Amino acid sequence: MEPVTRVSGSAYPWGQKNVDTDVIIPAHWLKTIKRSGLGRGAFETVRSAPGNIFDDPRYAGSPILIAGDNFGCGSSREHAAWALADMGVRAVIAPSFSDIFSGNAFKNGIVAVVLPQEAIDRLLVVATDQPVTIDLETMTVTTPFQGRFTFTLDPFRRRCLMEGLDEVGLTLSKDTAISKFEEAMHQQRPWIDQRSGNAGIAVEGAGRT
Incomplete structure (x- = not known):
């Protein structure tokens, strides 16, 4: 825009x-x-x-x-x-x-x-x-x-x-803040982050006794 x-x-x-x-x-x-x-x-x-x-x-x-x-x-x-x-x-x-x-x-x-x-x-x-x-x-x-x-x-x-700024431009203007938030979430809750590889492990072992 x-x-x-x-x-x-x-x-x-x-x-x-x-x-x-x-x-x-x-x-x-x-x-x-x-x-x-x-x-x-x-x-x-x-x-x-x-x-x-x-x-x-x-x-x-x-x-x-x-x-x-x-x-x-x-x-x-x-x-x-x-x-x-x-x-x-x-x-x-x-x-x-x-x-x-x-x-x-x-x-x-x-x-x-x-x-x-x-x-x-x-x-x-x-x-x-x-x-x-x-x-x-x-x-x-x-x-x-x-x-x-x-x-x-x-x-x-x-x-x-x-x-x-339209909706896309407004979102992109917050790119730094979004990246920082995603990195913090990766550090605090790695089990929900696909980058850690833990998500697949958790699912794979979910049915074991």
């Missing part, structure tokens, strides 16, 4: 409320276990309407999506986060998120920023023709018009996003 400390650029000023994961990526796209290629199916039903925001050339490739309340509700499909990432979205700003979607977004390097509706309303106006910047160092969302909105983020998630 790539580190994320700052996301800046144009933003889709959508603002739609109660966007469920079936809208983000329809069910017939879920036949793959690959994370790539799903961007083509992202918001397919929305894109079927002429003049939709996702096909507007002004916002092509925008790294930020501004949405409404309860974004990512519905099923728990991680494909929703995969689809957003594949279409280039690195952050979503909304008044609230589904807990499951928020977790899936975090695990896939997407920043889920929660701001009050008043801030969302302002950003929806600004984003029509101006860039938006999300900074995880200062925990702020800023605009060229001196707009500045602070947000909070779970410290653990913030650290993982900024250091680019």
